Amino acid sequence: xxxxxxxxxxxxxxxxxxxxxxxxxxxxxxMPDLELGRAKDPKLGDYASPAGRKLAQALRQSPxxxxxxxxxxxxxxxxxxxxxxxxGYVNFRLTREWLQRLVAEVASGGETYxxxxxxxxxRVQVEFGSINPTxxxxxxxxxxxxxxxxxxxxxxxxxxGVQREYYVNDQNTQARRFGASVWAxxxxxxxxxGGYTGAYVSELAEMAKRDLGDLDAxxxxxxxxKVRQYAIAIMxxxxxxxxxxxxxxxxxxxNESRLWQEGLPQLAIQRLRASGFLKERxxxxxxxxxxxxxxxxxxxxxxxxxxxxxxxxxGEPTYFASDLGYLLSRFxxxxxxxxxxxxxxxxxxxxxxxKAAAAALGLNPERLVIILHQMVNLKEGKMSKRxxxxxxxxxxxxxxxxxxxxxxxxxxxxxxxxxxDLELALTQSNENPVFYAQYAHARLVNVEATAAERHPTxxxxxDVSLLVQPWELDVARQLAFWPEVVEDATRLLEPHRIPYYVxxxxxxxxxxxxxxxxxxxxxxxxxxxxxxxxxLELCRAARHTLRKALDLxxxxxxxxx
RNA sequence: GCCCCGCUAGCUCAGUGGAUAGAGCAUCUGUCUUCUAAACAGAGGGUCUGAGGUUCGAAUCCUCAGCGGGGCACCA
Numbered sequence: 305x306x307x308x309x310x311x312x313x314x315x316x317x318x319x320x321x322x323x324x325x326x327x328x329x330x331x332x333x334x335m336p337d338l339e340l341g342r343a344k345d346p347k348l349g350d351y352a353s354p355a356g357r358k359l360a361q362a363l364r365q366s367p368x369x370x371x372x373x374x375x376x377x378x379x380x381x382x383x384x385x386x387x388x389x390x391x392g393y394v395n396f397r398l399t400r401e402w403l404q405r406l407v408a409e410v411a412s413g414g415e416t417y418x419x420x421x422x423x424x425x426x427r428v429q430v431e432f433g434s435i436n437p438t439x440x441x442x443x444x445x446x447x448x449x450x451x452x453x454x455x456x457x458x459x460x461x462x463x464x465g466v467q468r469e470y471y472v473n474d475q476n477t478q479a480r481r482f483g484a485s486v487w488a489x490x491x492x493x494x495x496x497x498g499g500y501t502g503a504y505v506s507e508l509a510e511m512a513k514r515d516l517g518d519l520d521a522x523x524x525x526x527x528x529x530k531v532r533q534y535a536i537a538i539m540x541x542x543x544x545x546x547x548x549x550x551x552x553x554x555x556x557x558x559n560e561s562r563l564w565q566e567g568l569p570q571l572a573i574q575r576l577r578a579s580g581f582l583k584e585r586x587x588x589x590x591x592x593x594x595x596x597x598x599x600x601x602x603x604x605x606x607x608x609x610x611x612x613x614x615x616x617x618x619g620e621p622t623y624f625a626s627d628l629g630y631l632l633s634r635f636x637x638x639x640x641x642x643x644x645x646x647x648x649x650x651x652x653x654x655x656x657x658x659k660a661a662a663a664a665l666g667l668n669p670e671r672l673v674i675i676l677h678q679m680v681n682l683k684e685g686k687m688s689k690r691x692x693x694x695x696x697x698x699x700x701x702x703x704x705x706x707x708x709x710x711x712x713x714x715x716x717x718x719x720x721x722x723x724x725d726l727e728l729a730l731t732q733s734n735e736n737p738v739f740y741a742q743y744a745h746a747r748l749v750n751v752e753a754t755a756a757e758r759h760p761t762x763x764x765x766x767d768v769s770l771l772v773q774p775w776e777l778d779v780a781r782q783l784a785f786w787p788e789v790v791e792d793a794t795r796l797l798e799p800h801r802i803p804y805y806v807x808x809x810x811x812x813x814x815x816x817x818x819x820x821x822x823x824x825x826x827x828x829x830x831x832x833x834x835x836x837x838x839x840l841e842l843c844r845a846a847r848h849t850l851r852k853a854l855d856l857x858x859x860x861x862x863x864x865x
Numbered sequence: 866g867c868c869c870c871g872c873u874a875g876c877u878c879a880g881u882g883g884a885u886a887g888a889g890c891a892u893c894u895g896u897c898u899u900c901u902a903a904a905c906a907g908a909g910g911g912u913c914u915g916a917g918g919u920u921c922g923a924a925u926c927c928u929c930a931g932c933g934g935g936g937c938a939c940c941a
Contacts, residue, residue: 337881337882339881339882339883341881341883343884344883344884344885344886345884345885348884352883352884353883354882354883354884354922357883357921357922358883360921361921367921390884391884392883392884392921393883393884434941435941436940436941473941476940476941477939477940477941478940478941481940498940586939587939588939590939612938612939613938613939614939615939616939617939618939620939622938622939622940622941623940623941624941627941648935649869649870649934649935649936650935650936650941651936651941652868652869652870652935652936653868653869653935653936653937654936654941655869656868676869676870678869678870678871678934678935679870679934679935681934681935715877715878715879715889716877716878716879717878717879718870719870719871720870720871720878721870721871721933721934721935723877723934728877732890734903735889735890735903736903737888737889737890739903740889740903740904742903743901743903743904744904746901746903747900747901747904750900750901751900751901752900753900754900755900757900758900792881796881800879801879804879804880804888807888807889808888811888814904814905815904815905815906817900817901817904817905818896818902818904818905818906819905820899820900821896821897821899821900821902821904821905822896822905822906824899824900827899827900828900829900830900864901865901865903
């Protein structure tokens, strides 16, 4: 049989068999989506497809008949499932023998179970968490960081060449305001209008005075630039430390200023100008796909709200100019085949603009994938430093722990706005659902240790046919689902599917364990060495999968709790 | 005004157009002399915001409405 480690999940293999059967009963042309998925009710089986109902019209037969014909025709791979046609559905029930074999494969395959080469080494850059390095990360930023990092883990697990990038805005307006604020504090002045006022700014000013030495010899502009670079370097380092506490690392911290050193925004502007996407108006340089057609269309089009400034009337470029160069950097200079950006929803208005820019530059906008996640709001209202409603990410990690923080964020779909209640998060941290899963893992480790103590010599080979109890097969069944969970989470870039799976697997594990609490003969470690060995095999398989699943969401798998 | 997201159990949320809509928490009832009770078994709890529409079939797709959140910069 094909190995479990190939990553080709049973759902996919059953789907192929189903499609083959549908062909052989006379369906031609484009294959409709047969919607093979998990059966609603375990009584009906493990997987189900409404194929009979789907095809009734095309084949002019009753759904029942078609279902029966498919069931009679289908060649189920590896005898993995029993097939039954019910009410126009084709139901599949994984067989005990197949589940037993799966356990053996997963136990020996370890944490590679579910891994695939589906990505064929595709070079994917994921850019996430890139806040202006002008202040500490808060709990809203944490969501994007955890989301982006987990996507990377999923992509790596499925055969993609992943690069994690943080885009450092070190020369934009905010960066300059930040630098000017530190500069002002160094000279005993208040930060300028719209500047940064936090205590950390004064602290940075003190550090700069100490570390940068005598700046007065330099021209003011040069000195201020030095201070800005210094302050931003410190903030970047702090951000690096903050995300590291969440088990997140970056491969590249890419400075915006580097783009200009490499002449990329300049090149992009040149190219867009040549192709007619740029126009001067009111002393500024504008980008707008419609501009080339504006002549004769009047003021309405000329002042189109769709346009964006690339170079301000004062000659300074906007972030958009940098982003044009950034596109070239990633797709043309660094040859990424796909770029995934993780943004908070307040940037959604920029999505179309950036995609239009990519197209205008001659790049395929479909290779630019922008994932938006909704905001994290405090229960007390919008986060605001000035109003004192600001929860630093570090504080949350201090008080709740990295694992609980990651699990908390990833348990929600990116489309859901999070109303954050810090008090509630703290009181509930002791009953955080992450512990449920971690406890299952720790239990498995413990049970395996106990087995090793009680049975110093167990056979190398496990007779998995001894795994016959329903709660044992339920664990195996959950293992069978793992590859498809990985596949869906990666394809849709939806890491939140993983913690839900983790919960289901942990439940199966806890039940399996608990059977031994109620009846001694159902324990893993029993007098019978062969039986112990078989159940140990199940423990190993579950442990590997649980550990890997937790790893994909960046959560630790403790050995004891 | 326009654009995006959400509205599902008391609360927080899952839910690829398919069968009788799920989980956690909370509430209530049971289970430790344990291979770890951070666990297990069970109960109650639903007009899937509302109204139309498409479909053999809608929580899911379309239209309209309501409520909540976010955006519509020569900030990012």
